[in-house]
Amino acid sequence: MNFLRTIVAAGMVAASTSAFAADITGAGATFPFPLYSKWADAYKKETGNGLNYQSIGSGAGIKQIQAKTVTFGASDMPLKPEQLEKDGMIQWPQAMGALVPVVNLDGIKPGELVFSGELLGDIYLGKIKKWDDPAIAKLNPKVKLPSDAITVVRRSDGSGTTFIWTDYLSKTNAEWKTKAGAGTAVEWPTGVGAKGNEGVAGNVSQTKNSIGYVEYAYAKQNKLTYGAVINKAGKTVQPTIQAFQAAAANADWVGAKNYFVILTDQPGDASWPITGATFILMHKAATDKAASQEAIKFFKWAFEKGDKMAEELDYIPMPESVVKQIEKTWSAEIKS
């Protein structure tokens, strides 16, 4: 009997502590998953509060937060201000990432090959079929290009990465805009689809004469040959943390309503043009206010202490000015 009582008492204690330190739940984009889980782990060690993030995809994350089944949703594609108003939600960019075009060509070093958005669009449209095409040679007069067919590799699964890539192509290549457009899944004119960033990275590294697009971290980890890109200002830029941050710093965050900024093709001499932010979505008046407050605490902590962890994983922290603005938004919009 005593034994039973102990168990019941222990159970009650466990239940009360877990109710006290409410675990925050979030769901959405797969792209920031490694970052959010690293943050959550460090946060748990520091505060004892856990965070459960399910990387189920941006679209599914939006649906979950709209249905109020999670404390926050995460999406690589910002919601339009009118949609946010309708759902009574706010959004803000939590971190940034960048995409790089990667190739598998004999004798070509990383950063040696130069692309423009228009050229990448034509390759992905299937209009440019061989590596020694005059259009590629024109941008790369010093590089010896093989006369082999280009194997185009792209994502097969709907993804925020694909949204950033196709959005960039739409902004820089008029024909791409009308034929394929921007979206998490589009009508691909050519190429083979591989699953996930790791799928594209693996396929490009195995296939000679192929081209693909992956997040910077995957290109770095898999030692893939990335290309340089000509940005909106007409300058050739290499994919570096500085170039990614320049794109974010040059974006008009202040003028944008509800942080509705798509970071591709931003102005500025140093800006890397294929950059994207990943967004957090929350209700202004959440049903579970305690959990909502906990989540804000976590994101505040991440802004303050998470930068180094983000950089270790090749994500780009939000610039200081943007963080200040976001913190103002929190205190103004979130009802406690």
Add this chain to the structure above:
Amino acid sequence: MAVESDVMEAAGPYDRARALSAFKLGDVTFYWITRACAISVLLILGGIILSLIVGAWPAIREYGAAFLWTQRWAPSADPPVLGALGPVYGTLVTSFIAMMIAIPVGLGIAVFLTEICPLWLRRPIGLAVELLAGIPSIIYGMWGFFVLGPFLANTFQPFMISVFDGVPVLGTIFAGPPSYLSLFNASLILAIMVLPFITAISVDVFKTVPPVLKEAAYGVGCTTWEVVRNVVIPYTRVGVIGGIMLALGRALGETMAVTFIIGNSFKIQSSIFAPGTTISAAIASEFAESDGLHQSGLILLGLLLFVLTFFVLAAARLMLMRLEKKAGN
């Protein structure tokens, strides 16, 4: 003694009636439980069909029957333009090629195991086949992506392309360029995945052939091949086809492994070395990031797979019935 028989006498008729009614109650309960179980299958199936139809309704209204023979798949167009021809083609072609490979190999293994194999080798081979069935499909997908795909693209595909180059029809089916991710590679993975279904079931039904039948055939001088062909296979035909149907059902619906290795292109290309897609691969790839009409279209694809599988299995049943009639059973 006397006391005991007295008790028994007194208790006898009363207990008998009680025991009988208890049996009856048990029987009725058992009858209804099993019946409920059987009916629940129909309810679940009906529920699935209903929710698929409800989910697919916006797409059905938008695209109608044209969904079946439209090839363009443009989810980001406004409004989305969706057609199922590419995935349907891919599903049928990959399943067909997979079965063409898996049926002879699977039956071959089963015949070897039951008729020819020395006893000591039986267990290892049988175990290997069962293990093949236990491997998760994502492992097949990864293996296909990293090992089988590159191997086929570097050796088998160039060979086939050069052999059939210039030959009408076959030349277009086996056309280049070689690809790591293709319809054929996915079919081969599927063939390996469905092999255990065909083999395990065939082995089990081959064991049900009465030894006396086989012995009689051997007795009149039949060879092993003749015994298998004229005694074992005809005797177990229904069971073998059942196994094949199970395998076909798996091949039609297999998702994860195929998604990894098929190349996910909605365009129909004449070469089987070109990338393609299947219904389940398309749904698995795009569902998480889809909404509105796009998602409804994916659910409609799911409904289509449901109907497709139903028709294929129904056709197989029909064929089986014909065979039975012809055999005079």
